[in-house]
Amino acid sequence: MKPLLGQRIVEVATYVAAPSGGLALARLGADVIRIDPLGGASDHHRWPLAPGGGSLYWTGLNKGKRSVALDLRSPRGQELVTALVTGRGTLLDNTVGWGWLADERLRELRPDLVHVRVQGRADGGPALDYTVNAAVGVPDLTGPAEFSGPVNHQLPAWDLLTGSQAATAVLAGLLHRASTGEGSYAEIALSDVALGAVADLGWLGEARLSGQDRPKQGNHIYGSFGTSFRTADGVHVIVVAMTRRQWRALQEATGTTEALSRVGERAGLDLDVEENRYLLRNELVAVLAPWFAERDVDAVTGAFADTSVLWQRYRSLTEVAADGGHLLEEVHQPGIGPVVTARGAVRWPADPPDSVAPAPVLGADTEAVLSEELGLGQAEIAKLVDEGVIR
Amino acid sequence: MKPLLGQRIVEVATYVAAPSGGLALARLGADVIRIDPLGGASDHHRWPLAPGGGSLYWTGLNKGKRSVALDLRSPRGQELVTALVTGRGTLLDNTVGWGWLADERLRELRPDLVHVRVQGRADGGPALDYTVNAAVGVPDLTGPAEFSGPVNHQLPAWDLLTGSQAATAVLAGLLHRASTGEGSYAEIALSDVALGAVADLGWLGEARLSGQDRPKQGNHIYGSFGTSFRTADGVHVIVVAMTRRQWRALQEATGTTEALSRVGERAGLDLDVEENRYLLRNELVAVLAPWFAERDVDAVTGAFADTSVLWQRYRSLTEVAADGGHLLEEVHQPGIGPVVTARGAVRWPADPPDSVAPAPVLGADTEAVLSEELGLGQAEIAKLVDEGVIR
Numbered sequence: 001m002k003p004l005l006g007q008r009i010v011e012v013a014t015y016v017a018a019p020s021g022g023l024a025l026a027r028l029g030a031d032v033i034r035i036d037p038l039g040g041a042s043d044h045h046r047w048p049l050a051p052g053g054g055s056l057y058w059t060g061l062n063k064g065k066r067s068v069a070l071d072l073r074s075p076r077g078q079e080l081v082t083a084l085v086t087g088r089g090t091l092l093d094n095t096v097g098w099g100w101l102a103d104e105r106l107r108e109l110r111p112d113l114v115h116v117r118v119q120g121r122a123d124g125g126p127a128l129d130y131t132v133n134a135a136v137g138v139p140d141l142t143g144p145a146e147f148s149g150p151v152n153h154q155l156p157a158w159d160l161l162t163g164s165q166a167a168t169a170v171l172a173g174l175l176h177r178a179s180t181g182e183g184s185y186a187e188i189a190l191s192d193v194a195l196g197a198v199a200d201l202g203w204l205g206e207a208r209l210s211g212q213d214r215p216k217q218g219n220h221i222y223g224s225f226g227t228s229f230r231t232a233d234g235v236h237v238i239v240v241a242m243t244r245r246q247w248r249a250l251q252e253a254t255g256t257t258e259a260l261s262r263v264g265e266r267a268g269l270d271l272d273v274e275e276n277r278y279l280l281r282n283e284l285v286a287v288l289a290p291w292f293a294e295r296d297v298d299a300v301t302g303a304f305a306d307t308s309v310l311w312q313r314y315r316s317l318t319e320v321a322a323d324g325g326h327l328l329e330e331v332h333q334p335g336i337g338p339v340v341t342a343r344g345a346v347r348w349p350a351d352p353p354d355s356v357a358p359a360p361v362l363g364a365d366t367e368a369v370l371s372e373e374l375g376l377g378q379a380e381i382a383k384l385v386d387e388g389v390i391r
Numbered sequence: 392m393k394p395l396l397g398q399r400i401v402e403v404a405t406y407v408a409a410p411s412g413g414l415a416l417a418r419l420g421a422d423v424i425r426i427d428p429l430g431g432a433s434d435h436h437r438w439p440l441a442p443g444g445g446s447l448y449w450t451g452l453n454k455g456k457r458s459v460a461l462d463l464r465s466p467r468g469q470e471l472v473t474a475l476v477t478g479r480g481t482l483l484d485n486t487v488g489w490g491w492l493a494d495e496r497l498r499e500l501r502p503d504l505v506h507v508r509v510q511g512r513a514d515g516g517p518a519l520d521y522t523v524n525a526a527v528g529v530p531d532l533t534g535p536a537e538f539s540g541p542v543n544h545q546l547p548a549w550d551l552l553t554g555s556q557a558a559t560a561v562l563a564g565l566l567h568r569a570s571t572g573e574g575s576y577a578e579i580a581l582s583d584v585a586l587g588a589v590a591d592l593g594w595l596g597e598a599r600l601s602g603q604d605r606p607k608q609g610n611h612i613y614g615s616f617g618t619s620f621r622t623a624d625g626v627h628v629i630v631v632a633m634t635r636r637q638w639r640a641l642q643e644a645t646g647t648t649e650a651l652s653r654v655g656e657r658a659g660l661d662l663d664v665e666e667n668r669y670l671l672r673n674e675l676v677a678v679l680a681p682w683f684a685e686r687d688v689d690a691v692t693g694a695f696a697d698t699s700v701l702w703q704r705y706r707s708l709t710e711v712a713a714d715g716g717h718l719l720e721e722v723h724q725p726g727i728g729p730v731v732t733a734r735g736a737v738r739w740p741a742d743p744p745d746s747v748a749p750a751p752v753l754g755a756d757t758e759a760v761l762s763e764e765l766g767l768g769q770a771e772i773a774k775l776v777d778e779g780v781i782r
Contacts, residue, residue, distance in 0.1 A: 001575065001577075005567075019638050029506075050595075057614075060592055060596065063591075122717060128701065137711045138546050142545045143542055144535070144540075144542065147538070149627055150610070152533075153550060154532040157548035163549055164555035165415065165737065168562060171562035171566060172737075175398070185739065188736050188738070192718050194677050195716065195719070196718060196733040199732050200411065202451040203734070204733075206447050206708075207712040208712040209447075210564060214708070219540075222545070223448075224438075228541055238541075240522060246757070311404050312518075312523075312526050314530055314531060315527070317531065317532070317594055317604050319529045320598070327587060339596040339599075340590065343587070345584040345586075346560045346577050356589070
C-alpha cells in the first residue's frame with residue numbers, strides 16, 4: 001500500500017530533521033527528490049560510517065528518495081531547482097537565508113505551492129537537537145539520581161519528532177490544497193517542537209504551578225511503577241507495573257505479594273493505586289531487587305513467561321541488530337554493500353509489506369530528473385556538465 | 392490557518408502516543424472527538440497533577456478536542472461509538488482486543504473508513520515507551536561514561552514520535568481516500584517506531600558491520616564536537632562545533648586557537664575536519680574546560696554574544712516555564728485554572744498565530760455530539776442518561 005502514490009515532493013535539506021520527514025513521505029509512497037550540492041552537503045559523510053567510509057547515517061535517512069546534485073551556487077543550478085520545485089508544487093526544506101529559495105519568490109511562480117520549512121529556532125537562528133534539549137530542561141531530569149549534572153539523551157529525539165511533524169504539516173498542506181486549491185507556507189522550528197512537547201506532557205504547567213523542579217529519579221517512571229533491576233548474571237531488565245493487573249502479576253511471579261502488601265500497610269497507602277506505587281518506589285525496589293539479584297536472566301525469563309508482567313531486557317545495539325524482527329531487512333546499499341535497515345513502521349495488514357529501497361548514490365538521478373521533469377534534451381544536459389552545473 | 396478544517400476524526404485512545412497524534416491533528420484544524428469511558432480511562436488522572444488534583448498530563452494532551460464519555464461496556468454505548476466512527480469516517484485508536492471496534496466490523500459499515508491503530512507491539516502484545524527504549528539499545532548508549540548501567544530517557548520520545556507518525560498515517564489515508572475514494576486500515580507499533588528510528592540513523596548498520604557497541608560517551612555528540620561544560624558559578628552549558636565556522640568562532644571567543652591547534656598537530660589530525668574533533672574530544676575538552684571553569688555564566692554569555700558560537704545554557708523546567716517565549720500561552724483550563732501550555736509548533740507566518748484551546752472537561756460534549764452527529768433528540772438522550780450509558 002502506497003497511500004501517497006502520485007504525490008511529488010522536492011526536499012532541499014540536511015541532517016536529521018527534515019530528511020527524516022522526507023523519508024516518512026517516501027515510505028508512504030510519495031516520489032521524493034532530494035536536492036544536494038555537487039559533492040554532497042555537510043551531512044553527506046556523517047557518522048556512523050561503514051568500514052569503507054560510506055555514511056550509514058546519510059544512506060539511512062535518504063532511503064527510497066531520488067537524488068539530484070547540482071551546483072547550487074550557480075544561477076543555472078538555482079534556476080533548475082526552482083523549476084523542479086515550482087513544477088512539482090511541494091517543497092520540504094531547511095535552508096537558511098537562501099534568497100533564491102525564499103517562499104515569496106517561489107510562490108510568485110507557483111501560487112499554490114505547498115512549502116514547509118524546518119528551522120532551528122523560529123527567529124531563523126541556529127539550534128540543534130542537543131541545544132534545544134538543554135533549553136527545555138530534559139537533561140536536568142535525566143540520569144542517575146546520584147549524578148548532579150545534566151545528562152544529554154543520545155537519541156536525537158527532537159530531530160526525529162520535528163521531521164515527523166514536518167511530514168504531517170506537508171500532508172496537511174496537500175489536503176488543504178486538494179480541498180481549496182490554495183497553497184500554503186508553514187515553518188516549524190526544532191526549538192518549538194521541544195518546548196511544545198514538554199508543555200503538552202504537562203511538565204511546564206507542573207513546574208510553574210508547583211514552583212519546583214522534579215529531582216532526577218534514575219530509571220524510575222514518573223507517577224507510576226517502573227524501573228530497572230540487575231540480575232545475578234549482570235543483565236539489566238526494566239519492569240513496569242502501570243496497571244493493577246501488571247502489578248498483581250509482578251507480585252505473584254516474584255512471590256512478593258505479602259512483603260509488598262506490608263510495605264503498603266506500613267505507609268497507609270493502597271498499592272493498587274498507581275501513584276502510590278510511585279510514592280513508595282524505593283521501598284518496593286528494596287523488596288523486589290533481591291529477587292532479581294538472586295536469579296540469572298534465564299530464570300527471570302522463565303518466571304515471567306505466560307504471566308502479565310510487563311518487562312524487557314535491556315539490549316545493546318549489536319544485540320538489536322543481530323536479532324532482526326519483522327521490520328528489519330538487509331538492503332544492498334550502493335557504495336556500501338549489504339546493510340541492515342528498516343521498513344517504515346506504518347503497516348497495512350491487508351497488504352504484503354513493501355520491501356525497502358536503498359538510498360540513491362548522490363546525484364544518481366540528476367540527468368533522469370532533468371530530462372523527465374524539465375524536458376531537457378541530451379545536448380542541454382551535456383552543456384550543464386560542461387558548465388560544471390551538474391556532473 | 393487551519394489546513395485540516397473540515398476533517399472530522401474520532402479518537403479512541405489513551406496515554407501519550409495516539410492522543411498526541413490526535414492533538415497534532417486538532418492543532419492543524421481537524422475536528423477531533425475523543426471518546427472515553429464514563430469516569431475517564433486509565434490515563435485520566437495521570438501525573439503530573441495540578442495542586443487541586445486535575446491531570447496536567449491529560450489536559451495537556453487533549454487540548455482542542457471535544458470529549459464524549461459513554462459506558463463503553465454497554466451494547467448501546469458501543470453502538471453509539473460505532474455510529475460516530477462510521478459517520479465521521481476517520482478513526483485513530485489504540486484499543487486492544489475490542490471486538491466491537493475491530494476494523495473489519497467497522498469497514499463493513501463504512502467501506503471507505505480511514506483507520507489508524509497505534510499498538511505496543513506489532514503482534515498486539517503490550518509495550519510502553521520505557522520497554523521499547525530498553526529493547527532498542529538506547530539506554531545502553533545514554534549517560535555518564537563512568538556509569539555502567541542503562542540510563543532511561545525521561546522524555547517519552549517513542550510515544551511522541553509514534554503519535555506524530557500516526558497523525559502522518561491518518562493524513563496519508565485521507566489523501567489516498569480523496570484521490571481514489573478508497574479507505575484503508577493501517578497499524579503502527581511503538582516497538583517498530585523505535586526499531587525503525589535506530590535503523591534509520593544508521594546505528595543498527597554500524598553495530599552489525601562493526602560487531603561492536605559504542606561505549607557510553609557522556610554528553611558528547613557522536614561524530615562531531617559538542618559537549619557540556621561547567622562554569623565557575625556551577626551553571627552547565629552545552630557547546631557545539633559541528634561546522635568549521637562554529638569551531639573557529641569557539642576558538643576565537645575562548646582564546647584557545649593556539650592551544651587547540653597544538654592538540655591537532657600533536658595528533659596529526661586536522662581539527663577543521665568535524666570527525667577529527669570527535670576523535671580528539673577529550674583533549675579538546677581538557678583545553679576548553681578551564682576557560683569555562685574560570686568564568687561565571689554571565690562572562691561566558693558576554694564572550695559568546697555576537698559570535699557564531701553555538702551554545703546553550705542547560706535550563707531546569709521551572710526556568711523554562713518562567714521564561715515564556717512566543718509558543719507558550721496561559722489558558723484557562725476548566726477544572727484546573729490558569730495553566731501554561733503551548734501552541735502547535737507548526738506556524739504559518741502569513742497568518743496570526745492561533746490561540747490555544749484548553750482541553751474539554753471529560754464528557755462535556757457528549758450530548759451535543761450525540762445530538763448533532765447522530766440526530767438524537769432530548770428524549771433519547773434522557774433515556775441514555777437513565778440507562779447509565781451517558782451521564
